[in-house]
Amino acid sequence: MRHSSDNSKQHRCGRVLSALFLGHPQVLVTVPLSIGLLVHAIVRILNREPTHGWSPGELVHCTGVVTAISIFATISVWYMMMVILGSLKRNENGNGSETKMERPHMGGHRLDCIVSQAYLFEHIAEIAKSRRLVGPVAKPCMPGESPQHFYEEIDDVKDLALAFHFSVYSPKRVLLPARETLFQFDNANGSFEAVSQIDDRPTAIVGVHPCDLHAIAMLDAAFGDGLSDSHYMARRNNTFLVGVDCAHPCTAGVFCGDIGSNAATTGFDVMLYPMGDVLKCGASRGSNGNGAEAPEVCYGVMFGSDAGRAWLKGGHDDDYFLPEGSDNEKFDCYLENKQQAFPRTLDPAWEDVPGILDRSYDSLLWKATGRRCYSCGSCNLVCPTCYCFDIQDETDLGGAAGRRERTWDGCMLREFAAVAGGHNFRDAAANRLRHRIYRKGKWIKERTGHGGCVGCARCDRACTAQISIKQILNQLSEEAQHARH
Ligand code: SF4
Numbered sequence: 001m002r003h004s005s006d007n008s009k010q011h012r013c014g015r016v017l018s019a020l021f022l023g024h025p026q027v028l029v030t031v032p033l034s035i036g037l038l039v040h041a042i043v044r045i046l047n048r049e050p051t052h053g054w055s056p057g058e059l060v061h062c063t064g065v066v067t068a069i070s071i072f073a074t075i076s077v078w079y080m081m082m083v084i085l086g087s088l089k090r091n092e093n094g095n096g097s098e099t100k101m102e103r104p105h106m107g108g109h110r111l112d113c114i115v116s117q118a119y120l121f122e123h124i125a126e127i128a129k130s131r132r133l134v135g136p137v138a139k140p141c142m143p144g145e146s147p148q149h150f151y152e153e154i155d156d157v158k159d160l161a162l163a164f165h166f167s168v169y170s171p172k173r174v175l176l177p178a179r180e181t182l183f184q185f186d187n188a189n190g191s192f193e194a195v196s197q198i199d200d201r202p203t204a205i206v207g208v209h210p211c212d213l214h215a216i217a218m219l220d221a222a223f224g225d226g227l228s229d230s231h232y233m234a235r236r237n238n239t240f241l242v243g244v245d246c247a248h249p250c251t252a253g254v255f256c257g258d259i260g261s262n263a264a265t266t267g268f269d270v271m272l273y274p275m276g277d278v279l280k281c282g283a284s285r286g287s288n289g290n291g292a293e294a295p296e297v298c299y300g301v302m303f304g305s306d307a308g309r310a311w312l313k314g315g316h317d318d319d320y321f322l323p324e325g326s327d328n329e330k331f332d333c334y335l336e337n338k339q340q341a342f343p344r345t346l347d348p349a350w351e352d353v354p355g356i357l358d359r360s361y362d363s364l365l366w367k368a369t370g371r372r373c374y375s376c377g378s379c380n381l382v383c384p385t386c387y388c389f390d391i392q393d394e395t396d397l398g399g400a401a402g403r404r405e406r407t408w409d410g411c412m413l414r415e416f417a418a419v420a421g422g423h424n425f426r427d428a429a430a431n432r433l434r435h436r437i438y439r440k441g442k443w444i445k446e447r448t449g450h451g452g453c454v455g456c457a458r459c460d461r462a463c464t465a466q467i468s469i470k471q472i473l474n475q476l477s478e479e480a481q482h483a484r485h
């Protein structure tokens with residue numbers, strides 16, 4: 001979902017020119033000096049009498065001037081070429097001190113409408129009458145602990161915490177439950193009968209951050225392409241998605257900005273942009289701001305589907321506004337500020353990661369880091385793009401009837417690659433760790449076309465051994481650079 005744009009070309013030109021003239025002041029001397037000498041020589045030649053021959057002094061003088069011009073011009077051109085090539089190369093390799101990869105760009109995208117928070121919540125309450133409502137709610141992990149956010153079913157729309165920072169789990173658990181019955185079977189009368197159990201309740205997930213929208217797109221590709229998974233797809237097709245944008249990184253350590261998953265332009269029915277009181281809506285719209293009315297919380301809105309448009313447009317229009325010119329200028333400003341707010345923390349450009357992993361299969365890092373791993377599988381559990389599962393049959397005591405169940409599995413668990421006969425294809429923690437990182441950085445992308453990691457850093461936060469996927473990728477990138485020199 002990355003967008004190239006004219007802006008990025010302008011940035012590239014800007015980088016080249018600033019590198020040329022600011023980073024290399026020598027160019028400021030050699031270029032004007034060459035031009036000055038050239039002008040001096042031309043003026044002298046034009047001013048002299050055409051009938052006069054060249055005196056030995058003039059001949060020496062002109063030869064000196066021409067030689068000096070040639071030397072300065074050669075040095076200047078060579079310098080400029082080196083600077084331009086160096087600047088472009090740094091940009092391609094992602095090793096420059098400035099932007100390392102194209103940032104997600106949303107230029108050209110426009111708000112479809114502006115709504116007040118009150119209007120929005122009225123409509124969320126309305127949709128909850130016909131759909132199961134799921135969204136971020138605050139609750140403590142353990143009694144007495146400070147609350148964190150989890151995607152839960154919501155009965156009262158007041159519990160919906162749209163302004164949450166980050167969620168411990170992603171909304172994946174709604175589309176791919178941690179445990180589900182695939183079908184029930186009965187062989188009691190000698191004729192085998194299986195009844196599919198598909199939970200396709202109409203659902204609305206409200207408050208999905210861009211990274212998790214990217215993760216859902218990856219799950220859609222994994223479960224929907226080719227032989228599609230009917231259970232996942234039935235739920236997905238009945239799910240209405242309302243995204244909410246992040247103006248800033250939701251917490252320390254995320255690297256969604258490096259990957260480009262901190263912005264989404266598709267994959268939702270409605271996208272909300274919390275632009276604070278920059279946008280005006282409700283009674284404050286049209287006032288000069290000096291009135292007694294308190295500023296209302298307003299959301300910029302982009303529609304991603306006809307269903308989204310129909311949902312929010314319905315009802316009274318008192319708090320529903322079509323954007324005016326200045327609103328979209330403010331939106332551009334919001335997007336620009338947002339791009340600046342996401343720091344770069346991943347050393348390699350995300351596009352270079354598959355190549356780096358290709359060269360890192362035998363790195364000693366796997367063993368060194370694997371030694372610290374407890375093989376607890378927490379990183380798998382919290383990851384929005386992990387989708388491995390196990391299948392078990394639960395039968396009654398006679399074994400004639402029962403159900404087939406699917407549960408989440410995790411490649412970091414020791415038993416994950418164990419097979420009949422006792423062999424384990426990935427017995428060592430180091431091998432499991434390498435497998436997980438290869439899936440996130442290379443294999444899933446090659447398989448689905450969507451990145452296997454969205455940079456949410458949930459795995460980093462969940463790991464008690466403080467093993468960090470970002471640190472691993474940074475270290476492998478450094479190793480790969482050393483290996484090249
Ligand atoms: S691997 Fe880690 S950072 Fe990447 S998507 Fe999964 S939990 Fe997020």
Ligand code: SF4
Nearest residue numbers: 373374376377379463
């Ligand atoms: S959460 Fe950390 S310790 Fe647990 S399996 Fe993952 S990397 Fe290993």
